[in-house]
Amino acid sequence: MYNFNCRVVPKNYQHVLALVFAVNELNENPQILPNVTLGFHIHDSYFSERMTYWATLDILSTSYRFVPNYQCDIQKNLMAIIGGLDFETSLHMAAILTGYKIPQLSYGSFAPEDADQSQSTPFYRMVPNEAHQYTGILELLLQFGWTWVGLLTVDSESGEKFMEILQTLLSQRGICLAFSERTPKGTYLEEYYNLLSQWLQAYLIIAESKANTVIVYGEDKSMFYLQLLLAAGEAENVTSLAKVWIMTAQLDFSAVAFRTSQDMQPFHGSICFTVHSNEVQGFKTLLRSLNPFMAGEDGFLQQFWQQTFHCSFPNSIAEFSETCTGQEKLDSLPSSGFEMSMTGHSYSIYNAVYVVAHALHAMFQSWSKDRGIVRRWRPQLQKLQPWQLPPLSQCNKNCPSGTRRKKKEGEKFCCYDCTPCSEGKISYQKGRKH
Template sequence: MMYDFNCRVVPKNYQHVLALAFAVSEVNENPQILPNVTLGFHIHDSYFSERMTYWATLDILSTPYRFVPNYQCDVQKNPIAIIGGLDFETSLHMAAILIGYKIPQLTYGSFAPEDASQSQSTPFYRMVPNEAHQYTGIVELLLQFGWTWVGLLAVDSESGEKFMEILQTLLFQKGICLAFSERTPKGTYLEEYYNLLSPWLQSYHIIAESKANAVVVYGEDKSMFYLQLLLAAGEAENVTSLAKVWIMTAQLDFSAVAFRTSQDMRPFHGSICFTVHSNEVQGFKSLLRSLNPFTAGEDGFLQQFWQQTFHCSFPNSVAEFSEPCTGQEKLDSLPSSGFEMSMTGHSYSIYNAVYVVAHGLHAMFQSWLKDRGVVRRWRPQLQNLQPWQLHPFLRSVSFNNSVGEEVSFSENRQLEGGFDITNLVTFPNNSFLRVKVGRVNLQAAPAMGFPINEGKMVWHRSFQQVPPLSQCNKNCPSGTRRKKKEGEKFCCYDCDPCSEGKISYQKDMNDCVGCSEDHYPNKNRTQCIPKLISFLMLEEPLGMSLAFGSVFFSLLTILSLTIFRKHQDTPIVRANNRDLTYVLLISLLLCFLCPLIFLSRPDRVSCVLRQMAFGVVFTVTVSCVLAKTITVVLAFMATKPGSRMRKWVGKRLASSIVLTCTIIQAGICTVWLGTSPPFPHFDKRSVMGEIILECNEGSAAMFYCVLGYMGLLAIVSFIVAFLARKLPDSFNEAKFITFSMLLFCSVWISFVPVYLSTKGKHMVAVEIFSILASSAGLLGSIFAPKCYIIVLRPDLNSKKQLIKKK
């Protein structure tokens, strides 16, 4: 796990070795764990090669320097447990051999989720959480920053294929699109890097041309080396299109890119890294600071590491460095890209893995000591300990490590430590700083998700907006909805304004929503506003105008009635039934006062009263006009010699006509009240922004029956008056009745379509106007000429003038 293809010690992997040695040393020095037992370890490298992984695993099971598996020619036994490997494929290759020996395998870098059958068939004890939690963390991170247009780079391997398949499904479910998804070649430390550079160049151009600013990278340590080479080249050429937010998965453990401290780290400034949860272990930094290649003891890697890191040479070494190593060099003087002083997530997992094995062995020895019959045979049994005996104790192990964090396995033999989310800050000397900005905590409630401290975040200097956008197009603002672009992914869309009556109160809504009936959209269609209750009131200008007209014509009617009462004995007043004239004037007065009922707030009483009063009073008025018309006709017919019409002329006929017509209308109104009377109604749909408080007719048919009956009486009056218009007289009242009925019918015929085409208070205003106009037409046509003669031309108000022939 330690050498690259040029036999150089990889700094990050060497920290793994130091963490292993540090943990073993602590266990051996702790009298509370495995007293009188000393742990030892062997280190083998897989070179990220399938062939070398099998070779190294078989070498563990062979006699040293013999490579004969299953054959032991000395006292050395097979190891009690194995810690490794770093990636999922390496762990699987090791398990293919170790499963036959039932040797516990504690993996510190195998994240890929397993199915149930695979979990039972492999002897894995995972020192890292299930990768499924990392998928969730990546998706939640993208959603938190609103990144819906992202790129994906995954290594061309079994785990990379699974990662891409699962993540694409999750992204689709959350409405996130992939701008591109590239497979990067899987490399080994035994291959020349230029053999793999060509496929990376293809990915380089795709990344540069994409508008996606967020790129998720899943791979192995080696793949990061090539990515860094390409991005460093783009940084040197000032290619701003390569400024991305790199989201690194925990498999990469970012320091693995630092094969050389001279490599440029600036392209990764502001990157977001998922790392296995780690904590600072007391004493580990002190160990690192105390390292000295001249006192390395059994550490056979330290001098090689020292030469590579500080570019110096030791006596009798083959290194091509002119400066000799003095031993005064300090690791904490190196940039982070050369060596990290803080314990990384993988090193922390190795540290915990050593303690898991130690506590498992300790629990097994304690179970032996409880059996009194076995105490004397304890030492021989320790010498004959078989690896498979450790499994039940490892599954149930639970303890607090030196940092105070609980270490225990779940049912699937996984450590539930969670992931740290770190933000990478780079410096000109190619050093970098990991800033923890959040954590995927598996013990937290699912609804809480994981908080990101955005105040600690830093971003690449090329971004003009922070946090940067990573979308196919800009967000659709409130008041619009997303409209899919034909032939493109669902994250690419146009913004379409909400239709009438609908709003969108958030950005990027797929559909606009309608307001409730008592609300309406504002001008920008971003929120619903409560509607105002509207009805025709006396206080508003329109209501005041109609009320003024009602009062004005009422006063004119009273004036006409006063004039007629004062001159009641004159021929004009006495002609054509004086009492019928008084009834007509009083009914006209009531007609003019009816609109005042319409100008009050609609309630059950006023709604019933306004329609019934209107129908009955107008019927009385029209029936009086009809009675006067019939009286005029009969009066002239009765003047002919021998006419039988004399007996019909008189007050009784007029009273009978008025009473009969009124009773019929009252009967219609009674049926209306008994079946479906008018009632107050809130109309929430007709007018935008208003709730119209109106009187619903209840039965529209009965309402039009009332109007139709009045219209019938008016038409009959008009026909009769029209036929009698040429009767000889100096003051022929039939002419004026004909004109008044023509005006009356014209008003109410035009009323129906206008009434049906208006809404709200204007509908009430139309009805009031029709009442006033038709009543004023009757008052002006019938009584204005008479009042003119009575007041201004009294010389014409004589019996002689009344019966004068043409």
């Protein structure tokens, strides 16, 4: 989980709960890893290279001592690491884990496959290749005739790659980019204010563009910065952004606790890709049973409760006027605040735990020369349901019958004038080039 000024992000807290749920489920299952108890440690990368390297080395160290490559006292028996919500974090972790040959199961890295990279980094993706999202975005734009669109990507290696590949694909299918902006990348909340001028510049470009559709690509916390971007623009009395936002699966509305319905207003009508998920029996029961006064070893629960329900506990630093009673219900929250169903990333974590467990189970069977059949477990694919929208996002309206497109000098090919067809020729279709 990441935080801003020690804040727990609701969606990422569900990641923790999915991990706990899967581990407990396996430990209570005598058919998998009998007489073996699985455990876990949770570390935070804070979306910082330095903290990612530190956390990775700490995982490899002896318990309660930051001493990598030295074994003493209680051993962790580290078998695998589940991590990497964003691609850069996965790569930073892999740079260290490669030397230890410890597998990393990445539950949120969408970067395209790279032959050289896949051979040098020991991580396994629990999510589909990013190429599927390119196809999905392209087909979506073509379906609705959105040929004049904007692109907003985080200023990172994966963002640059996404922009480069998508621009080529769009151009091949006759779709133009009205603008392509890189959003500044910050690790901590304080950095946002130092980058405010850059955010406002991006806001003005988006607001003044004729493109009514904007593709957004970024890491998980980009949703938070995008919300602040829109709020900052509104505060400066800039034109409101009435756009259709198309967001990649790394972004999620529940990644940030929206305090008011006004915070969600600019995002009505958005289209979000998502990671596949299934209903996991018993998970909602776990969520409904959460009690902040019986948190036990869960050091996140009370923080999560305060920031989700905007209340305070006795003896805590008062942030809210209301007092937490423990009677608050998670299922009373809007999905933008917290989701009761297991999200795609949480489901990937749940699957990753089972992958590790089954791998260990198979290894133990091999050691004991047991030729029994190992039960195979595989998530079932769920068919996506189609849905439709009314908005248009074009530089020009289609030319009516009897006219043809005429290129505008100095403009991209999606912007054109309509001129009558040549004498003796006529077009019965709209938007013809000749």
